[in-house]
Amino acid sequence: MSIDDLRGRAADLDAANPIAALRDRFQLPDGIVYLTGNSLGPMPRGAREIARDVVERQWGTDLIRSWNDNDWWDAPVRIGDRIAGLVGAAPGQIVVGDSTSVNLFKVFTAAVRMRPDRRLLVTDAASFPTDLYIAESAADIGGWAVVRTSPPEIPAVLAERGDDVGLVAVSSVDYRTGEAWDITGIVRAAHEAGALASVDLCHSVGAMDLRLDADDVDFAVGCTYKYLNGGPGSPAFVYVAERHLDHFDHALTGWHGHAEPFAMSGHYAASAGIARARVGTPALLSMLTLEAGLDVFEDTAMADVRTASLSLTGLFIDAVTVLLPEIEIVTPVEPARRGSQVSIRHPEAFGIVAALIERGFLGDFREPDIVRLGFGALFLTHVDAVDTAIALRAVLDADEHRDRRHVRATVT
């Protein structure tokens, strides 16, 4: 297949893409192909108006009355319900607030208490670092140990030590390779061993057609500034399956999670429902602006987003296979086994990323040798995908990746 063939196919796919119009909902800088939406999603145009309203009217004019009049108090649960609609969860099981790390800590400390007869937390050794750090901290607090394995090995670990395993914690998509794990199977295996299962959705929420309730997931966390396009550091969320809500006794017993926060009682009593996963006053300006990102999803179905995402990554993989046959694609080629990014391995990955950025293709580098390209299906085109492969070919042909000074990477 020639470059012209690839471009023609891309144009055809763009023309037939049912969610192509959503691209206009974003502000995208001229001359840039933004392949870092899996790190920080671009700005939905609606964010401008929401942020302005929160600052100038809600804060500036309504002031403290906004807690009631502008519904600040209920925002974490209300916005949680909006996210629930994107991850296959019934309302009342997701609350927004805090960072992913803090929400992991809630889940892990609660899970340890829910399985007092167990003592092992099984997780993926290749998890995003913060998941491992928080797992170790929560395990240490509860007198548990962390067992590091890889997701395909989890059934074997459970077969051998299942009686001791209290929690299996995995990510739905590997942040480095882009591989999507079999959440349905992992949750089933955990449950068969009497363990709980938690899933980190950071690299799947807003990109994949998740089914938390149907998959019987016990807990999940996720961030909102990647594929949900919520803005820099927009708050994360935590999902607790309805059947566990009465027993979700996490360690961060802040007053927003109290059954009667305004009674100002000196003794903690957890709220009914998902509100017990609230902690302190949420970062409202960040939280409410996140709604601009969620508004974009109102006009589509997650199944269509997933289809478009797979079409983009699939075409990019095809283009790399044709144009750069020497390059190792780390991400699985099988559609069901990949998220919404494509990672390639190269000893000079850092230099490749730097050279691509100079050409206007913003991807990112992950230690030690990964070029990571995120395909945000709401705003990228198939032509973008082919152009990225063409740019990659040009970078290598012109040796633009050589002798780059390795400076600090950006943030996942």
Place this chain on the structure above:
Amino acid sequence: MSIDDLRGRAADLDAANPIAALRDRFQLPDGIVYLTGNSLGPMPRGAREIARDVVERQWGTDLIRSWNDNDWWDAPVRIGDRIAGLVGAAPGQIVVGDSTSVNLFKVFTAAVRMRPDRRLLVTDAASFPTDLYIAESAADIGGWAVVRTSPPEIPAVLAERGDDVGLVAVSSVDYRTGEAWDITGIVRAAHEAGALASVDLCHSVGAMDLRLDADDVDFAVGCTYKYLNGGPGSPAFVYVAERHLDHFDHALTGWHGHAEPFAMSGHYAASAGIARARVGTPALLSMLTLEAGLDVFEDTAMADVRTASLSLTGLFIDAVTVLLPEIEIVTPVEPARRGSQVSIRHPEAFGIVAALIERGFLGDFREPDIVRLGFGALFLTHVDAVDTAIALRAVLDADEHRDRRHVRATVT
């Protein structure tokens, strides 16, 4: 003294107030006297431009590159240093991020680990509820117990059980009564017993002339949306005295606190310095907008803010004494013993607050019988203070406070 005398004195004090001009830095709704700045400070005019810049330029245009180009990565420590200048702390000891509750959890879990031979956390039974809840959670994790007393009783508790006390945790100002405690003395007493001391600054930072370093405070937390006027839910901060930084091993071991976050190591190693108190990705839009509040303090000294605050609350207390002799003022009359609010007790406190709000005087109610009036010295006038007492007199004279339906209070 007559109403005319009070008003004349107020006008004289306003004319002589060296920080009176700062009022123009805020957007204040017409017809409102805003006495809830101790709950949510009003909007500094500069917030509009900062929020717009963060959304439209930093996020919308610079995108992921903002982590480096707009200094997002270092913002928590950089802004922490700005707050350090307002609380008598040298740079490098404060980091901004997370909520007050989460920061309390960091402090309490770290303190428990720093005093392995102790087992008691002594605190004020009248602390803001979240302080008590988090103290109980951290104590429970460490196998400690919480001893609830009142700040004046702390020396006696230490004399009796000091060998067992690992941490004394108090607020610098009681959120309900507005009483300021003797932090210098409490810290000294804690240290003499071999205990650590932490202070909650929520109701003093930005209003009082704090001296954390000189007072030998070990840890402090505070929020930024009250007297710092940082915006709704703007992130809190934590102070760790320089001498403790190498041993501050809190439980929230998120990747932003790692020594080499971008090495993506699977094993946690705490950063040098105050960055180890970082956890996850901060709510940047909220965090950066907070700087508009800090900018206002660039043009003044905290000693002048404190003087103006005491002048406002002092005049209000005088006016209440003259106009409402039957009313119980809960806040100490002695200047050194009060923060920046005046609380009065009345069996129909809820109705009084509701009636005052209808007259344009926005105070708040605290269970069960407290009318709480915050005097933000950056934006209130002495005439406002006298007018508030006059309005209070009018409410009671006209029985406007009777038969009010008790609805949910707003947020501290």
